[in-house]
Amino acid sequence: MLHWLIMNKILQLCLIFISVTYVFGQNKNSVKYTLNYTEKSDKVLITIDFDSLSINTVKLIIPRSAPGTYELTNYSSFVDSVKAYTSSNKIIEGSIGEGSYFTFLDTKNLYISSITYHVDIGKMETTLLGSYASSKKRKNYIGILGYSVFGFVEGLESEQIVLDINTTIDWPIFSTLRPQKERKKGVDSYFVENYAVLVDGQYLLGKGVEIHQITNTQIPLFVAVYTETEIDIREIGRRVLKSFNALVNYFGFVPMPHYTVCYEFLNPISRRHDYGFSMEHLNSMTASFDISKAITNYDSNAKIGSIVHHIAHSWIPLRSYGTGYRPFEWQTAPIIETIWLNEGFIWYISYYTVLENKQIIKFFNEILDSAPDYIKKKSLKELSLLGSTQYSMDFRIGKNLFSRGALLAHDLDVLILKETNGQKSFKDAILGLLKWTEVNKRAYRYDEIASIISKSVHVDVSKVWEKWQKSMRLQLKKT
Numbered sequence: 478m479l480h481w482l483i484m485n486k487i488l489q490l491c492l493i494f495i496s497v498t499y500v501f502g503q504n505k506n507s508v509k510y511t512l513n514y515t516e517k518s519d520k521v522l523i524t525i526d527f528d529s530l531s532i533n534t535v536k537l538i539i540p541r542s543a544p545g546t547y548e549l550t551n552y553s554s555f556v557d558s559v560k561a562y563t564s565s566n567k568i569i570e571g572s573i574g575e576g577s578y579f580t581f582l583d584t585k586n587l588y589i590s591s592i593t594y595h596v597d598i599g600k601m602e603t604t605l606l607g608s609y610a611s612s613k614k615r616k617n618y619i620g621i622l623g624y625s626v627f628g629f630v631e632g633l634e635s636e637q638i639v640l641d642i643n644t645t646i647d648w649p650i651f652s653t654l655r656p657q658k659e660r661k662k663g664v665d666s667y668f669v670e671n672y673a674v675l676v677d678g679q680y681l682l683g684k685g686v687e688i689h690q691i692t693n694t695q696i697p698l699f700v701a702v703y704t705e706t707e708i709d710i711r712e713i714g715r716r717v718l719k720s721f722n723a724l725v726n727y728f729g730f731v732p733m734p735h736y737t738v739c740y741e742f743l744n745p746i747s748r749r750h751d752y753g754f755s756m757e758h759l760n761s762m763t764a765s766f767d768i769s770k771a772i773t774n775y776d777s778n779a780k781i782g783s784i785v786h787h788i789a790h791s792w793i794p795l796r797s798y799g800t801g802y803r804p805f806e807w808q809t810a811p812i813i814e815t816i817w818l819n820e821g822f823i824w825y826i827s828y829y830t831v832l833e834n835k836q837i838i839k840f841f842n843e844i845l846d847s848a849p850d851y852i853k854k855k856s857l858k859e860l861s862l863l864g865s866t867q868y869s870m871d872f873r874i875g876k877n878l879f880s881r882g883a884l885l886a887h888d889l890d891v892l893i894l895k896e897t898n899g900q901k902s903f904k905d906a907i908l909g910l911l912k913w914t915e916v917n918k919r920a921y922r923y924d925e926i927a928s929i930i931s932k933s934v935h936v937d938v939s940k941v942w943e944k945w946q947k948s949m950r951l952q953l954k955k956t
């Protein structure tokens with residue numbers, strides 16, 4: 478047994494070595510990232526190694542937003558000690574540019590092949606009051622959202638990446654990129670398709686992280702938890718599986734290779750900090766709650782709407798989306814015209830259809846009725862453009878966006894059911910959008926959406942579509 482284990486380890490190390498050599502050998506432009514974190518420190522150290530580039534051309538870009546947050550987040554304000562290195566180890570200090578980037582200046586035209594910088598996680602959490610956009614650092618734990626720490630050298634964002642993580646020797650390492658119950662300690666490596674995938678991942682380090690793999694699932698399904706109070710991880714797993722199975726039943730297929738639900742139950746660091754918002758990623762979701770929301774025991778009536786909603790995002794918008802969502806413009810919070818679709822369609826699917834909560838329509842209408850005038854007078858597209866940077870800053874904007882999107886979905890559902898004698902429904906419209914993205918491999922333009930839906934259900938939906946494009950004021954005038 479022992480021999481086999483040692484043999485296996487040696488074999489694994491050889492394979493890693495061969496694979497790393499292969500990646501670097503095949504593609505000269507592969508990029509290597511290293512994340513260093515030592516227990517108790519407030520900061521992580523990031524190193525980016527690449528094939529040497531002329532110093533005048535290098536820009537280190539730090540994200541200023543992330544898909545799904547619909548806000549500007551000034552991650553560069555937590556970055557310090559930015560340095561570039563030549564192959565002979567000459568150090569050049571970085572200077573902050575006009576936007577969210579650093580440049581490197583020298584009197585000579587040097588070639589640089591490495592950049593290092595620190596990210597202050599303690600300062601990040603203190604500054605960002607909405608816990609969903611922030612990484613966290615606690616005793617025996619650091620939970621990192623990829624886009625909050627990883628920048629990129631402009632022009633290299635499509636290259637393959639090798640990521641090394643180095644931390645305290647007895648700290649287990651978990652990542653949503655390759656979830657595993659058995660975790661490596663101190664050091665681990667990942668091969669990543671490109672920058673967008675790297676930053677979509679979450680990295681949970683430390684002895685405080687508990688992993689539960691749910692059994693009897695269609696794909697590997699995990700719950701990863703850091704908690705500062707008693708919780709029941711199996712009960713979380715039960716709720717996740719119930720949500721996941723309901724969605725598989727709805728969509729009829731699973732596009733994710735694996736999925737992880739990351740939970741944090743935290744002592745609030747101040748009364749102004751806001752907990753309870755969750756964030757979706759390609760193959761995972763992150764939920765940060767304060768300890769009063771701890772899940773401690775079996776509850777057959779437990780509310781699972783938020784889990785259903787966030788897992789459903791793995792289908793839409795993460796794998797079918799409008800212009801602006803992907804490819805993502807990391808230096809700003811990009812203008813997105815279809816937030817009502819991303820959020821509203823998923824609210825409708827999750828609550829109205831999957832959880833069969835028909836009363837939710839009333840809730841959406843009440844939100845529209847109570848909206849302030851500056852929201853009511855905006856068309857659907859205008860409101861989405863506004864929400865691109867301030868979705869939750871004035872949450873009446875966010876709520877109005879998902880409510881209008883959900884009510885549009887409902888009107889489409891009613892129309893499609895009627896016109897097809899119940900043969901097709903809104904679900905076929907959703908499957909049509911997913912299929913369209915799979916075939917076309919790009920974002921749909923705003924003017925393409927109604928026709929994609931009409932074609933997939935063989936019903937002309939333009940009247941419903943046009944009605945909902947108008948401001949709430951104009952809609953009322955007409956009816």
Ligand SMILES: [Zn+2]
Nearest residue numbers: 786790820823
């Ligand atoms: Zn959402």
